[in-house]
Amino acid sequence: MKICVTAIGDNLDADVDPRFGRCKYFLIIDLETMNTESISNDSLMASGGAGIQAAQTVAKTGASTVITGNIGPNAFQTLSAAGVKVITGISGSIKDVVDRFKRGEIKEVNSPSVGSHFGMSGIGRGFRRGENL
Numbered sequence: 001m002k003i004c005v006t007a008i009g010d011n012l013d014a015d016v017d018p019r020f021g022r023c024k025y026f027l028i029i030d031l032e033t034m035n036t037e038s039i040s041n042d043s044l045m046a047s048g049g050a051g052i053q054a055a056q057t058v059a060k061t062g063a064s065t066v067i068t069g070n071i072g073p074n075a076f077q078t079l080s081a082a083g084v085k086v087i088t089g090i091s092g093s094i095k096d097v098v099d100r101f102k103r104g105e106i107k108e109v110n111s112p113s114v115g116s117h118f119g120m121s122g123i124g125r126g127f128r129r130g131e132n133l
Contacts, residue, residue, distance in 0.1 A: 001031050003101065004063035004084075005094050010038035012095050018069030021051030028061045029098060037061075051075030059084055067097055067106070 006023035007014045012034075017023035022044050028037040039061070043053040051071070055078035058066055065085040079086055085108045090097055100106050 001065075002061065002063045003029050003031060003065045003067060003098075004058045004061060005029065005097060006066070006068040007038075007094055010040075012036060012098070014094055016067065016069055016090050016092060016094060016097055018091065020066070020068045020071040021054045021075050023054070023068070026054075026058055026061070027094060028063055029094075031098070031102065034098075049074075052078050055079045055082070055084075065101075065108070067101065 005027045006017040006020055007025040007027045008017045008023070009015070010025050010027070012027070012029075014025070014027070017025070023041050024044065026039040026041060028039065029035075039057065041054055042057070043050040046053060051074045055075040059079065059082035063084060065087060066079060067087045067090050069088065069091055071079075071086055071088055076086055087101075087106050088109050090106060097106070
């Protein structure tokens with residue numbers, strides 16, 4: 001079985017990225033062999049639709065479950081339609097998270113954890129918009 005963990009780095013020593021659509025990397029982990037494939041998230045700097053694009057990327061990997069900090073409604077719906085389970089509210093090192101998953105300590109969710117545009121942090125919002133200069 002393969003799972004996908006959003007990551008701030010490209011290996012198992014990295015921490016979970018709290019964002020799905022705008023995470024830095026997707027780590028695809030084969031739970032039987034612990035072989036890992038790192039995929040850079042091309043949607044990271046997208047002006048819109050990052051969650052959907054990221055979900056499509058993950059669905060193509062064959063991962064059965066995504067583990068992340070947060071996920072928005074569009075990405076959640078896209079993954080659900082592809083039959084990919086979603087686990088949110090996760091933080092810490094990826095090695096620890098994988099161990100917790102194997103022991104059955106973290107469970108699938110049935111809805112997104114944040115609203116649309118959660119991880120944008122200023123992308124597409126205009127330069128210094130709303131500031132008194």
